[in-house]
Each structure stands twice: as structure tokens, then as C-alpha cells.
Amino acid sequence: xxxxxxxxxxxxxxxxxxxxxxxxxxAGLDRLQSAQGELRPRWxxxxxxxxxxxxxxxxxxxxxxxxxxIADPRPDIAPGPLQVAGALGEAWExxxxxxxxxxxxxxxxxxxxxxxxxxxxxxxxxxxxxxLRRAAGPLISGLTVLPSVAWVPAAIIWFGLSDxxxxxxxxxxxxxxxxxxxxxxxxxxxxxxxxxxTVLGASRWQLATAVILPAALxxxxxxxxxxxxxxxxxxxxxxxxxxxxxxxFGLGSMLQQSRELxxxxxxxxxxxxxxxxxxxxxxxxxxxxxxxxLQSRGLALGGDR
Amino acid sequence: MIxxxxxxxxxxxxxxxxxxxxALTPSFDGVTPPAAQPPAVDPAVRLSHVTKRYGSGPLVLxxxxxxxxxGEFVCLLGASGCGKSTLLNLIAGLEPLTSGEIRxxxxxxxxxxxxxxxxxxxxxxxxxxxxxxxxxxxxxxxxVPRGERREEAQRLLATVNLAEAGDKRPHxxxxxxRQRVALARALAQDRPVLLMDEPFAALDAITRDLLHEELExxxxxxxxxxxxVTHNVREAARLGQRxxxxxxxxxxxAGEWKVATTTGRRIESPEVxxxxxxITAELRKxxxxxxx
Numbered sequence: 001x002x003x004x005x006x007x008x009x010x011x012x013x014x015x016x017x018x019x020x021x022x023x024x025x026x027a028g029l030d031r032l033q034s035a036q037g038e039l040r041p042r043w044x045x046x047x048x049x050x051x052x053x054x055x056x057x058x059x060x061x062x063x064x065x066x067x068x069x070i071a072d073p074r075p076d077i078a079p080g081p082l083q084v085a086g087a088l089g090e091a092w093e094x095x096x097x098x099x100x101x102x103x104x105x106x107x108x109x110x111x112x113x114x115x116x117x118x119x120x121x122x123x124x125x126x127x128x129x130x131x132l133r134r135a136a137g138p139l140i141s142g143l144t145v146l147p148s149v150a151w152v153p154a155a156i157i158w159f160g161l162s163d164x165x166x167x168x169x170x171x172x173x174x175x176x177x178x179x180x181x182x183x184x185x186x187x188x189x190x191x192x193x194x195x196x197x198t199v200l201g202a203s204r205w206q207l208a209t210a211v212i213l214p215a216a217l218x219x220x221x222x223x224x225x226x227x228x229x230x231x232x233x234x235x236x237x238x239x240x241x242x243x244x245x246x247x248x249f250g251l252g253s254m255l256q257q258s259r260e261l262x263x264x265x266x267x268x269x270x271x272x273x274x275x276x277x278x279x280x281x282x283x284x285x286x287x288x289x290x291x292x293x294l295q296s297r298g299l300a301l302g303g304d305r
Numbered sequence: 306m307i308x309x310x311x312x313x314x315x316x317x318x319x320x321x322x323x324x325x326x327x328a329l330t331p332s333f334d335g336v337t338p339p340a341a342q343p344p345a346v347d348p349a350v351r352l353s354h355v356t357k358r359y360g361s362g363p364l365v366l367x368x369x370x371x372x373x374x375x376g377e378f379v380c381l382l383g384a385s386g387c388g389k390s391t392l393l394n395l396i397a398g399l400e401p402l403t404s405g406e407i408r409x410x411x412x413x414x415x416x417x418x419x420x421x422x423x424x425x426x427x428x429x430x431x432x433x434x435x436x437x438x439x440x441x442x443x444x445x446x447x448x449v450p451r452g453e454r455r456e457e458a459q460r461l462l463a464t465v466n467l468a469e470a471g472d473k474r475p476h477x478x479x480x481x482x483r484q485r486v487a488l489a490r491a492l493a494q495d496r497p498v499l500l501m502d503e504p505f506a507a508l509d510a511i512t513r514d515l516l517h518e519e520l521e522x523x524x525x526x527x528x529x530x531x532x533x534v535t536h537n538v539r540e541a542a543r544l545g546q547r548x549x550x551x552x553x554x555x556x557x558x559a560g561e562w563k564v565a566t567t568t569g570r571r572i573e574s575p576e577v578x579x580x581x582x583x584i585t586a587e588l589r590k591x592x593x594x595x596x597x
Contacts, residue, residue: 033479192429297432298476
């Protein structure tokens with residue numbers, strides 16, 4: 001734009017060009033200051049994430065097999081991977097494996113959903129009602145530390161050998177974690193966001209639903225994740241301890257049964273199965289959930305690495 | 306460009322006399338006659354004898370009396386601890402007064418009932434919402450029907466030259482862009498008065514200069530009354546139609562400057578520099594008083 005010094009232009013036109021210039025300047029500065037994300041092909045990022053754990057798994061299995069081949073230990077004390085796989089295959093053929101996995105998963109998922117339904121309102125109540133928080137806060141934190149297996153004997157006396165025992169133990173494991181996660185999530189909501197909500201004219205309910213809850217989501221999801229881990233663990237423990245009665249046949253029961261038969265290959269196989277299910281749920285549900293949430297808030301370091 | 310400043314040291318007499326004189330005259334100085342403001346116009350914000358202390362602590366604000374005309378751009382300037390942010394929070398209705406009275410044209414201070422829009426030093430955007438959704442949230446809380454929000458939000462983003470950034474999330478925007486989204490959000494509240502609490506203090510100088518121009522443009526385009534709190538003398542001289550200097554501990558009106566012509570000002574303009582020099586001298590006098 002050449003600068004005109006002699007003839008003064010009409011002021012409207014001048015302000016027009018001035019606005020244009022301002023817009024160009026703004027756009028230029030925005031471009032300069034915005035991060036330029038480098039684009040990597042999707043399959044390469046996926047590969048770089050999937051490959052290392054698989055390589056490690058194969059290496060561990062190979063080392064195990066090599067130990068069995070070279071040291072040749074007694075098979076009933078140190079079975080090889082092939083024997084373990086064989087035991088699992090046998091359990092599959094008799095249908096015990098499918099039954100155990102389905103029973104345990106069903107209980108775990110239902111128990112966890114009940115824990116969410118109970119823990120979420122409880123956490124909200126504690127967060128918003130300070131006297132209750134002061135009174136019950138230490139108890140809730142204490143319950144997170146208390147191993148929920150400790151409830152099994154009491155639950156057996158109360159509910160007998162029934163599903164109620166198993167669910168009770170799951171809830172005692174998961175609810176405190178969920179409540180605690182939600183509480184810490186709400187505690188970490190920046191006060192500035194609350195003030196903005198107030199300034200924007202939000203009612204108490206709008207403030208809770210439109211500002212505080214979404215802002216507390218990272219803590220809440222962390223609590224859910226821990227809650228799931230606790231309910232899965234409690235479930236296994238309860239199934240190992242409480243066998244018989246109207247309690248169905250779960251993975252813990254299968255573990256216990258293999259122990260009674262002194263079938264170490266079966267025991268190891270079941271342990272690996274429990275581990276695999278835990279990993280699978282983390283990879284399929286909590287991992288993506290957490291990653292997407294953190295990325296959308298710019299909290300994940302360097303995007304997806 | 307600038308008019309002669311008001312005899313700044315006699316601030317007490319200035320605010321004191323105002324209560325006695327015809328109540329509706331804005332506190333403009335006498336050198337440039339306030340021809341543009343007929344006395345019949347109600348002030349957008351009127352503070353009378355506002356006093357604030359926290360609990361039994363020391364006085365934060367002492368007898369601040371101030372009229373802000375509709376459409377005026379007022380800068381509140383002062384060193385740290387002069388209670389300028391407190392004053393802003395009082396006008397916003399975020400904190401209760403100890404004594405005195407604040408009245409707005411809408412009559413209400415409560416944020417939910419149409420007080421003033423506020424912009425903070427941190428953009429305080431909701432990090433889980435895109436830029437447009439952040440603006441839409443303000444529209445929703447204002448009660449705009451769902452169908453109109455998206456279009457209106459887009460229009461507001463275009464006002465701050467961010468039409469293309471609507472789908473970005475706050476962490477993907479630069480500090481300057483975030484503050485512009487916050488400005489769009491504040492405009493979305495559709496309140497006549499916009500309070501700004503050091504909104505550009507955390508930005509780099511280049512961005513800040515540009516945002517001064519953006520803000521001035523938006524102010525002229527929307528006709529909002531702006532109360533702009535800053536501790537940056539140049540910023541106040543660059544932006545304000547009226548610059549009000551607050552003394553520290555307790556905060557009192559210590560001086561007032563009126564700028565007659567505000568068009569075409571730049572941060573590097575000689576008249577801005579001259580005004581800044583003068584305000585700085587007065588500010589230092591105030592600070593020196595605290596050393597004694």
C-alpha cells in the first residue's frame with residue numbers, strides 16, 4: 001500500500017484500509033505463533049506404539065522357553081509356555097475357560113457400573129457440601145487404602161456364598177476410588193474458571209454441569225480407571241476365597257480349582273489370562289478415553305507419542 | 306491531540322466537589338468542554354463514595370467517586386496494591402462493598418442479572434471447548450436459543466478477526482488469540498459495560514501493540530463502555546479516553562487525564578509518550594509518598 005502524503009483520502013476509505021491492514025497483521029502474527037504440527041502417517045504412529053510391547057512379549061516367551069529347554073526343570077514345578085498354552089487349550093475345550101471369563105467379566109462390569117452409579121453422586125455431594133466433606137473425607141481416603149479383600153470374611157458371614165458377597169467386595173473396592181478421583185478432580189478446577197462461570201451468569205446448577213464437571217473430568221477418569229483396577233482385583237480375590245454355594249464359576253474359582261489339582265500349568269495359564277484381560281480393558285477402553293481427553297485439553301505431552 | 310491534564314494532585318477536591326455539583330456531569334476537566342456529553346445522559350457506571358476493606362484489615366479503597374459515561378473508554382491506572390482489581394471486582398459484582406454505592410445503567414450489579422461483562426488477565430477459556438464453543442457457552446448462559454448460537458458465535462469470532470480459528474481448542478491458540486477469543490466471549494454477554502482486568506499483561510509486546518489496535522477497533526465498532534485496569538502507563542495513555550490514577554494503600558483517585566482526540570493513536574505516538582511521561586511523574590509522586 002503506497003503511502004499518500006499529499007492528498008488526504010476520505011476518512012471512511014482510510015479506516016477501511018486500516019482495518020484491512022490490521023486484519024493482515026493479525027493473521028500473520030497468528031500464523032507465526034500457532035504451533036505447526038508435523039504430520040506423520042497414521043500407520044507409522046500406530047506401528048511405533050504396537051511394535052515394542054509385542055517384541056518384548058515375544059522376547060519374554062522365548063527366554064522362558066529357552067530356560068525350559070536348557071535347564072530342563074521338573075514340569076510340575078516349572079512348566080514351559082507350551083504346557084501352559086496346552087492347559088489353556090484344554091480348559092477351552094471343556095468350556096471352563098469361556099464360562100470363567102464370561103462370569104468374571106460380567107460380574108466385574110456390572111459391579112463397576114453400580115460403583116459408578118453410587119460413587120459419582122456421592123463424590124458430587126462430598127465436593128459441594130463442605131461439612132460432610134470434612135466429616136467423611138478421612139473415612140473415604142482410608143477406605144481406598146483398606147484392601148477390599150479384607151471385607152470377604154465379613155461378606156461371607158452376611159451374605160453367605162452368593163453373588164451378593166462378590167458384588168459387595170467389588171463395591172467396597174471401587175467406590176472409594178471413584179469418589180476420591182472425582183473429589184480431587186473437582187478440587188483441581190482452576191478458581192478462575194468458576195469465576196468466569198459466575199461472570200457469564202451461570203446458575204448454581206449450570207455452573208456444576210457446564211463448568212465444574214467437565215473441568216473435573218481428568219481427575220474423574222483417573223478415579224474410574226483406578227476404580228476398575230480395584231474392582232477387578234477384589235473380584236479375583238473374592239472368587240478365590242469364596243468358592244461353592246451359589247457363586248458361579250469365575251476366573252478366581254478356576255485358579256483355585258487348578259491349585260487344588262496341583263496343576264501349575266493351569267494356574268499360570270489362568271494368571272496370564274487375568275493379566276491379559278486387564279491389559280485388554282486398559283487398551284480398549286481407558287487408554288483411548290484418557291488419551292483423547294488429555295489431547296483435547298492440550299495436557300498430553302507432545303501429542304501421541 | 307491531548308488536552309491539558311486536570312490538576313491531578315487535588316483529586317480529593319475533584320471527587321468531593323462532584324457530589325455537590327449537578328449530579329449528572331461527568332468528571333471531565335474544564336479545559337476541553339464536555340460538549341459531546343450532554344448532562345442529561347445517565348452514566349453507564351456511577352460509583353459514589355465506594356469504600357472497601359477485607360474483614361478488619363486495612364482500607365483497600367477509600368471513598369472512590371467516579372462517573373463513567375456510556376461508550377467511554379476509561380483506564381484505571383495504579384501501582385500494585387492500589388486496589389484497581391478490587392475496584393473492578395466490585396463493579397462486576399463479584400465482591401460486596403463495605404460502604405458506598407455502585408449503580409449501573411441496568412441498575413443491577415449481579416452477574417446473572419445483566420451486570421457487566423468481564424475479561425481477565427488469563428483468558429480463562431474452558432480448555433475442553435473449542436474457541437467457538439467457548440463463545441457459545443456465554444451465549445447459552447445468556448439465554449440465546451440453541452439454533453442461533455452457532456451463527457452468532459461465528460460472527461463474534463469474526464469481530465476479533467478469528468473467523469478461521471473457531472474449531473481450534475485453547476491450547477492450540479497463541480496467547481494473543483486466546484485473549485481475542487476471551488474478548489469475543491465477553492462481547493457475547495451483550496452487556497453495555499465491559500470490564501477488563503489487565504487483559505494484555507501476560508502477552509509479548511508485539512502482540513500487545515496489535516491487540517491495542519484490535520481492542521480500539523472493537524470498541525469503536527460496538528460502542529461498549531470499557532473500564533480497563535492496567536499498571537502499564539503507556540498502555541493507559543495509548544488506549545484511554547480518560548485515564549484515572551489511583552493512589553496506593555488505600556486506593557483513592559489521585560489524578561485524572563482526559564484525552565480529547567483518540568483516533569490514530571499508536572503506542573509510539575509522541576502525544577502518547579508525552580501523556581505517559583506526565584502520568585508517570587504523578588505516579589512516582591504517589592509511590593514516593595509511600596516510602597515516607
